[in-house]
Structures are given as structure tokens and as C-alpha cells.
Amino acid sequence: MEYRKVIIVGGGVAGLGAAKTLGPNVNYLLIEAQDYLGGRILTIDAAENVAVDVGAQFIHGKEKNILYEICEQLNCISDDSNNIENGVLVILSDGTELDSEIMQKAKLVWEDIIQEAQAKFGDTTIPAHYSLADYLQKHLKERLLSSLSCSDNIIDGLIDYFSSIELIENGCLSLSDLSLIEYGSFEYLDGEDEYEFKNGGYRPFISYMKSFILDDNRIRLNSEVIRVKYLEDSHQLLVHIRHHNKTNEEEISTILCDHMIWTSSLGYLKENFSSIFSDEIQLIEQKKNAINNLGFDTINKVAMVYEKSFWPEENHLIILLHTQKQKLLTLVESLKALLNTKETDIQTIIEAIHMYEVLSSTEVPVLICWFAGPAALLLENLSEKVIGQICHEVLCSYLNISSELNQPKHVLKSEWYKNRFVRGSYSYCSTKSRTKDREQLRIGYAPDGIPRIQFAGEATNAKFYGTVHGALESGIREGTELLSIINK
Numbered sequence: 001m002e003y004r005k006v007i008i009v010g011g012g013v014a015g016l017g018a019a020k021t022l023g024p025n026v027n028y029l030l031i032e033a034q035d036y037l038g039g040r041i042l043t044i045d046a047a048e049n050v051a052v053d054v055g056a057q058f059i060h061g062k063e064k065n066i067l068y069e070i071c072e073q074l075n076c077i078s079d080d081s082n083n084i085e086n087g088v089l090v091i092l093s094d095g096t097e098l099d100s101e102i103m104q105k106a107k108l109v110w111e112d113i114i115q116e117a118q119a120k121f122g123d124t125t126i127p128a129h130y131s132l133a134d135y136l137q138k139h140l141k142e143r144l145l146s147s148l149s150c151s152d153n154i155i156d157g158l159i160d161y162f163s164s165i166e167l168i169e170n171g172c173l174s175l176s177d178l179s180l181i182e183y184g185s186f187e188y189l190d191g192e193d194e195y196e197f198k199n200g201g202y203r204p205f206i207s208y209m210k211s212f213i214l215d216d217n218r219i220r221l222n223s224e225v226i227r228v229k230y231l232e233d234s235h236q237l238l239v240h241i242r243h244h245n246k247t248n249e250e251e252i253s254t255i256l257c258d259h260m261i262w263t264s265s266l267g268y269l270k271e272n273f274s275s276i277f278s279d280e281i282q283l284i285e286q287k288k289n290a291i292n293n294l295g296f297d298t299i300n301k302v303a304m305v306y307e308k309s310f311w312p313e314e315n316h317l318i319i320l321l322h323t324q325k326q327k328l329l330t331l332v333e334s335l336k337a338l339l340n341t342k343e344t345d346i347q348t349i350i351e352a353i354h355m356y357e358v359l360s361s362t363e364v365p366v367l368i369c370w371f372a373g374p375a376a377l378l379l380e381n382l383s384e385k386v387i388g389q390i391c392h393e394v395l396c397s398y399l400n401i402s403s404e405l406n407q408p409k410h411v412l413k414s415e416w417y418k419n420r421f422v423r424g425s426y427s428y429c430s431t432k433s434r435t436k437d438r439e440q441l442r443i444g445y446a447p448d449g450i451p452r453i454q455f456a457g458e459a460t461n462a463k464f465y466g467t468v469h470g471a472l473e474s475g476i477r478e479g480t481e482l483l484s485i486i487n488k
């Protein structure tokens, strides 16, 4: 039977970080269920010279950010990143522009409230079930009303917009799922909040990480680890692998190893953990609460590639505030006739459209819409043509220009929930979870006193969960620990 000292499960950034750390002298095999390396980092060519990151897109923070350091060396970070605050256009339902001063003030109010919510981290006087939504409901509207002199409709539109950004940032289905006490557990690194990439997106970073795996025999793609059993006699792990080949035929193989670093997403663990480790009752007991309690839902993106831009040149972000219910209803009516799609689906999607981001990394005009909440799941069942058309028509209607002249040339959408090796976007602290759940998820399984199965991946990082740098750090962390065990 094939033998390896170490098996790394998952070729996302955590798995690649672990492989780089173990280095060429350790006999490891990296097993990846899909046909590419990168996992939730996936760069797709939407058109010629247009690379779109359908998963992770930004680098969050600079100081002490190992991801930033690598990408800076690779010279793949865009110089425009610092301009992220400029060129924002905010349009209301009647097509008028919101005064930028009002938007600035609203943003300051929002940021203050968010900081106050973050400061509640660990406050044991707050009931455990209290969510960010509870906190916002109590404070946000009142504070916006007292700081801004504008109509109730605009205030409601602003609340909708800020809430949707928060849903996207946290990857949760509803802000009622987001724990208030744990909300401040995520640590922001100094520097800009979001650094963008040059054209090519995350691709150079993934190539760089892969370059440390010198030998292709150390990577097995299209191979899913389906069962792991600890053998008491030999202190080894018996690993069952299902290989998917192009003809859709399945083949099962087994490998023995001494150690394993497991890096799959929390979404995958929620669905498969108890069957993969069904022989390891102790391990299941150790982790089942953490896996159940931590949150993992879906966000998705739609990218639209155009022949030429039709939005104001100087704007890189167009925000829509849905200030008139009637406008939404009219849009739903006209799209229903055009698209032959369920009215309620169209409405859910339109209500979730709050911004169009101009992709700065390419000369070709590309708009990106981010979706969270129920709309993110719903769009996975719509065709690219339909979802692209909805996004396009809504923008044209708000800009008050003809939608026919400037149809998108290509539309691309992500489907992170349908991907059964991921099942969502990234982890968050739900009202059922506590920070210690991440520690519980991380802790290694040591049936003979020596850690045999270690756990990495973004969800195991208590400070930087939900990010690429958090995932990378977790892989390096487990790789380093394993090296010290092997070298003892």
C-alpha cells in the first residue's frame, strides 16, 4: 500500500501554506478534491485580458500581514488601492444623486456604531443570543436621524445598504445570526481595509505557493478523502480516497500515513465530518459542537464584462439606495415580462443589489455585484444570462439610461454553495458560537498522545477567520507544529 509521512487534505491556501512550511524534505502528499489548486481563491478569465477573482478578491490590511508581504514581493498589488474611498456615486430610486456630504456623515455614524459593537467583545453582561441586528435596531436609525437632515426613506435606504455590506463582510444569511459578544473577535490589521490586485488577481500568489511543491507527484487533484481511520497497532492513519476522473467513473484507493493536516472549509465539515471520521468517536465528540455552532453561509458575485463603460468615468463604486418601494415594484414588473423568471425571485435579487464595483485591475470595463443573504443562494439557480440581465437593467434604470445600447458581453457568476467541496463562503461567529469553538476546531487529534490529525483552514483562525491571510497563517501554524513533532 502507498505510504506517505504526511497527507495534507485540501489544496486551498491553508493546504498550500502547510506544504510550503513542511518543505521538500518531508514526504508529504497534498490531496485536493477539485481539479485546481486555490480552493476559495479562484481566478477566471471572463474575457480576453479580464481576470476575475470569483472567490477572494482583496487583501485585508498590510502590517504583519504575511499575505501582503508575499504579494508585495510578487509586485501584484494594484497601486490604485489607496483611492478606494474616492469616486463613489450614490443614486436614489428617483435617479437623483445623494449629496456626498450626507453619505460621508452617514458613514461616520455607521463606523462609530460598528466600533461600539466591536467593543462589546467578551462582555459577559450581554445575553449570548444577542445579535448584531439587535444592537443595530436599537441604535442605528435613531443615530442616523439625529445626525442627518434627510427623509425617512433615505435613512431606510442607507440602513439597507450598510446592512447589506455587513452581510457580505461576515458571510452570514442574516445579521440576526451574527453574535454581538463575538463580533469584535476579528482583528483588523493596520493599513488599508482592502488592497486590490493588478490584472491577474490572486493568480500570481497561487502560482507562487505552488512553486514550493517541486514535484508533481506530491499533488493529487480530483481526489476526495472520504474516510480516515486511526490504526492502533501501527499508530498510522488509513486514508480512503475517491478519485474522480474525466469519464465520471469513480475509483477508490487507500494510503497509509503517520500524520494528516486537514484544511477543508467549515461548510464541508458540517456536511461530512461525522461520516469521514465515523471510526473516531473521540474526535467527533471533541469537535461536533464547534462544527455545529460556528456559522458558515454563502455570498456570491456576479461579474459583467462590457464593450465600453456607460457609467460616469470617475466612479469606481456605484451605490443604489432603494428609497422608493414603487420603483422596485415597477422594475420587478418589467423584468418579469422580459425574463420569464418568478416574480418573487426577481424581487429578492433586486432588493439585494446595493452596489456595483468597477474592477480596477483591467482596462476592460467590468462591473461586479456582490450578493449576500437569501439572494446569494437564489442566484445559483438562475442562469448567468438572467442574473446578468437583472443586474444590468437595475443599474440602467437607476442611471436613467437605455439598457439596450450597452448589454454586457459576458456574465460570470460564482456558485459557492453548489460547490460541495466548500458549501458556502467563509465562517463567522454565530449567536450559538463562542471564540473557544475556533480553538476547539483547531485542536489536534492525538489518540496516542502525538497529534495525528491536525486542523487548519480559515475557520480555525481565532483572529483572522474568513480571510486569505487567516487561512495562510493557519496552514503555516500547523505545518510548523508538525515539523517540530517530526523532528523530535
Ligand SMILES: Cc1cc2nc3c(=O)[nH]c(=O)nc-3n(C[C@H](O)[C@H](O)[C@H](O)COP(=O)(O)OP(=O)(O)OC[C@H]3O[C@@H](n4cnc5c(N)ncnc54)[C@H](O)[C@@H]3O)c2cc1C
Pocket: 009, 010, 011, 012, 013, 014, 015, 031, 032, 033, 034, 038, 039, 040, 041, 054, 055, 056, 057, 058, 059, 060, 223, 224, 225, 226, 263, 264, 265, 268, 299, 300, 301, 414, 416, 421, 422, 424, 425, 426, 456, 457, 458, 459, 465, 466, 467, 468, 469, 471
Ligand atoms: C466569494 C468570496 C469572496 C471572498 N473574498 C475574500 C477577500 O476579498 N479577501 C479575503 O481575505 N478572503 C476572502 N474570502 C475568503 C477566503 O477565500 C477564504 O478564507 C480562504 O481562501 C480559505 O482558504 P482555506 O484553505 O481555509 O479553504 P479552501 O480554500 O476552502 O480550501 C480547502 C480545499 O479543500 C478541498 N477539500 C475539501 N474537502 C476535501 C476532501 N475531503 N478531500 C480533498 N480535498 C478536499 C476543497 O476543494 C478546497 O480546495 C472570500 C471567499 C469567498 C467565497
